[in-house]
Amino acid sequence: WCHEKMSENGLMSRAKVLTIDTMNPTVKKVEYAVRGPIVQRAVELERELSEGMKKPFVEVIRANIGDAHAMGQQPITFFRQVLALCSYPELLNDSTFPEDAKSRAHRILQSCGGNSMGSYSASQGIDSVRQDVARYIERRDGGVSCDPDDIYLTTGASDGIVTMLKLLMCGEGAARTGVMISIPQYPLYSAALAELGAVQINYYLNEENCWSLDITELQRALDEARLHCNPRALCIINPGNPTGQVQSRECIEDVIRFAAKERLFLMADEVYQDNVYADGCQFHSFKKVLFEMGPEYSNTVELASFHSTSKCYMGECGFRGGYMEIINMDDDVKAQLTKLVSVRLCPPVPGQALMDLVVNPPQPGEPSYDNFIKERTATLSVLAEKAKLTEQVLNTVQGISCNPVQGAMYSFPRITIPKKAIEEALDKGQQPDMFYCMKMLEETGICLVPGSGFGQKEGTYHFRMTILPPTDKLQILLNKVKEFHQKFTQQYS
């Protein structure tokens, strides 16, 4: 259009300064499936529906992203009361707000410059919030001590993860930093590694054994990687995204021993720490296990762990709250980290306030306690119910096989795609599971993410589906997936 217009006006056509050929080549390599082409098409379909265009469905159901509130989950009343009080402190005089919400808001505002959430905080985060985070971690980990100086508040967990990866980048060619990530993985990792120009080292989770992590597979991946890069870090997501497994304590010990032996910086993505549903499963933090393994490990293994306000029972993604805890980091490096985060001034203060509430919720005896517990329990038990429902229904479909959703917010079932469909996809230059998901979107309005966006063993196909839609809608969605899969299989057989 621009070119045409210029010609019309008789002006010389001039190449842009910034073109696809002259832009940052590492940015071009970035991919992020959770918001990729399938979601763009979902947005288009929603627009077409709203313009009255006829479709074989009446609404698009977004099961592509872990966005609980968008799927109707209600926020925790206490959290929102405190945020409203902090936003508009005039409300501190309003007698309809409970006293504990007021005292919490008062405490947060006192930690803000000029008693306003509109002030910048310290770049590492508000002191009192970091103290509350430290106490939360101590309670969670059965008393293992936590120093508020080791806590950095972040803009969601993503921000902390990218910052830590950035610190680790070093070397060129065969000395380039390599980072081990699970396959399947959450594509923030592959995207960040691509952008930073690091080597992505894939270790495969064992689908046959409930997406478990196998040390021999870690060793294989590491040994191969050592031939062409310098592996420096090992990333773990527990509970797993997209795979929904919850790691056993033994497995975590093995991983820590492996990291110690192989001198790898450990990064533990623990944003789903409250999302554990399966009987016999329990969340163990890497920090706790590390410290219970004794000083040989707790004094040496470098660990960063990440948490967020976006998941668990809160689902407050839009506030972009989060923290990371840094264990055994070299003091000079920590000073560099503090300097680095100062360039962006500070994480959003409402997100910091929310993080504070998450780690310091109403206590027994406080007026909001009962309601808080009721709301939290209700949200988590509905999620547990939906995790089970998803697994059950998907496993009734021939050609779909789904591991138990032990935790997190996703199922990642394996799907059988007929040979003819694979061929048609490849003819179109599409991954077979992208072809499958795109077709499902067009025919049913259900928006899933193809397994290829997360990585999977060659020749296997999957999709990621959140368990977040309300139970009745989830039931409909699962039935539609079932019908679609049967029809698709028939069509291409």
Added chain:
Amino acid sequence: WCHEKMSENGLMSRAKVLTIDTMNPTVKKVEYAVRGPIVQRAVELERELSEGMKKPFVEVIRANIGDAHAMGQQPITFFRQVLALCSYPELLNDSTFPEDAKSRAHRILQSCGGNSMGSYSASQGIDSVRQDVARYIERRDGGVSCDPDDIYLTTGASDGIVTMLKLLMCGEGAARTGVMISIPQYPLYSAALAELGAVQINYYLNEENCWSLDITELQRALDEARLHCNPRALCIINPGNPTGQVQSRECIEDVIRFAAKERLFLMADEVYQDNVYADGCQFHSFKKVLFEMGPEYSNTVELASFHSTSKCYMGECGFRGGYMEIINMDDDVKAQLTKLVSVRLCPPVPGQALMDLVVNPPQPGEPSYDNFIKERTATLSVLAEKAKLTEQVLNTVQGISCNPVQGAMYSFPRITIPKKAIEEALDKGQQPDMFYCMKMLEETGICLVPGSGFGQKEGTYHFRMTILPPTDKLQILLNKVKEFHQKFTQQYS
């Protein structure tokens, strides 16, 4: 400590995975004076004071950072009412909130998934907010059209600036991307360029002519840079930070012509667009001037302009709201930009909501209009008063010379440092103006940023001081600066 402890336990001392020698070398090069060593010392001093330690002052006054609320500026009531309503929608039933605040909150919530600020937004930002931003720009620029698709909401302006610089990185050695920045500059630019590994090309503002921008100096800087890198972008801050000048329309036209002729991508940092105080000065957006220069320019020159909720009359830094407008960007690059921002999911939603209120404030006839205008006017006229006061008092001091603070929130006076003081500083391995500011902090509790953190012509010394403290405190602060300077000069003469 760690090493000692290991020895005590008889464990083998083992080097860390991540050390200062093996961390990202570009991160080490990053510097950010606004939160540098002087601010760290200020924090220590505050702690020492609170612990009852005796100092020659009773409080630390932070004039180092443009953090209006921390200095006592009050938020706009309407903005905070709407944010409270959006945080806790139960309040929509509260009759004490004005109807226009409620309808604005209602509209924002309707644009959020599940009607909750806790949902992720589109990565580019909430549609309706981007539409409001576009209409705001059209009004501001006298009807020059603005497409909401060209608007990207950001996490403060810093986020947008770093993202744009990132896109521009390309090439190695003599083909490496170079970016022109003013000296003095806001150190976000130098920090981002260091981290990205780009070449920083300095062009000097003319202190003798009120920090004006001179095209011959741009040309000199560019021609020299072309010998060793590939200059691709030109960054302008208007109104200026740290220098407080407001660019004339003619100057902006010259810059645009220069960018067109030399094929440079223009980045206009316009976060102080409402902060114009001096008679005869007026804010002209680069967008408006570009479009009034006719299609030869408006169809070709690539421009990104940046705005934020942190400055102007709002001063809402903690919310990290902002937007950028992208003009004439290549479509493929724009698709890459959209993909890149999707990795971080979305800017904080409360910051997006606040940005919406800034671009769509109460209108005449609405219940909150009069109070909004009253509050905005009061804040801006107090700032204008303080800008004048700062300039006046500083210019009464022999050895300090201060250009008019035409806009923004800072004075950047030149200071004469006696030869003996320079020698003592250099002996200590300190920049002379760092030595000066550190001494002022220790003796008076006033926290300023040395000019060396922003860059300055060799052999000249400055400091940046915000005009944000309340008028009475600012008066005291200015007098203390005066006394300190006189004493310092005497001591080292």
